[in-house]
Amino acid sequence: MRQKIIAGNWKMNLTLAEAVKLAADIKSDEASYKHQVILCPAFPYLTSLQNELKGSKIKLGAQNCADRENGAFTGEVSAPMLASMSLPYVIIGHSERRIYYHESHETLKEKMNLALRYGLLPIFCCGETKDIRIDEKQGVYVNKQLEESLFHLSDDDIAKVVIAYEPVWAIGTGLNATPQQAQDMHHFIREKVSARYGIGIAERIIILYGGSVKPDNAAELFSQSDVDGGLVGGASLKADDFKKIILSI
Numbered sequence: 001m002r003q004k005i006i007a008g009n010w011k012m013n014l015t016l017a018e019a020v021k022l023a024a025d026i027k028s029d030e031a032s033y034k035h036q037v038i039l040c041p042a043f044p045y046l047t048s049l050q051n052e053l054k055g056s057k058i059k060l061g062a063q064n065c066a067d068r069e070n071g072a073f074t075g076e077v078s079a080p081m082l083a084s085m086s087l088p089y090v091i092i093g094h095s096e097r098r099i100y101y102h103e104s105h106e107t108l109k110e111k112m113n114l115a116l117r118y119g120l121l122p123i124f125c126c127g128e129t130k131d132i133r134i135d136e137k138q139g140v141y142v143n144k145q146l147e148e149s150l151f152h153l154s155d156d157d158i159a160k161v162v163i164a165y166e167p168v169w170a171i172g173t174g175l176n177a178t179p180q181q182a183q184d185m186h187h188f189i190r191e192k193v194s195a196r197y198g199i200g201i202a203e204r205i206i207i208l209y210g211g212s213v214k215p216d217n218a219a220e221l222f223s224q225s226d227v228d229g230g231l232v233g234g235a236s237l238k239a240d241d242f243k244k245i246i247l248s249i
């Protein structure tokens with residue numbers, strides 16, 4: 001049985017006070033959560049949330065890390081910095097980083113290497129745009145994302161990675177992938193992991209779905225056999241919605 005994860009990616013939202021309150025609201029019901037919950041706030045809120053979540057089962061993740069270890073890179077936050085805060089998770093390769101900040105396969109490969117070298121657990125995002133889906137090239141596209149930034153990793157390292165399939169056309173659009181579309185792509189990803197690393201690792205790797213997950217579609221998406229939970233954007237900003245999503249799995 002693979003562990004199930006519900007992660008909230010808060011993106012560039014909330015004031016500090018709002019972020020702390022949201023974390024406290026989500027924590028208030030944690031006794032009823034059966035699966036791992038991860039919150040990914042903006043960098044400046046991580047320490048406050050660590051304090052708020054002291055003693056809680058809820059874990060924290062950063063939304064990004066630099067592709068360099070340290071030095072004169074103004075505005076960047078490195079993997080060793082996050083590791084020095086005992087942060088467990090970091091999102092790498094979100095489509096918003098790939099699209100708006102032009103992060104290449106090569107850059108993401110370096111980020112993966114650094115995150116793993118410093119003991120962070122990466123949540124590696126992949127997923128196709130609408131045009132690619134219309135052309136039915138999503139398999140080729142996602143496979144390339146995996147091959148270029150992930151499949152150089154050792155068996156030990158790949159086993160620490162969580163993959164998040166997030167079709168770009170479903171992010172923030174209210175248009176989620178159907179449960180069957182999600183299952184098909186998750187199965188495809190698992191098969192690729194199996195071809196590269198063997199069935200044992202493929203069966204254990206956690207693959208999350210992201211893209212317009214809401215309280216009313218979460219249960220069906222998460223009931224698919226290869227969908228191990230979700231990476232939730234907009235709905236993770238509302239405590240009630242996020243709690244319903246957590247409890248739907």
Ligand code: 13P
Binds near residue numbers: 094170174211234
């Ligand atoms: P939405 O849930 O807002 O579509 O965002 C998904 C996402 O990008 C999570 O990383």
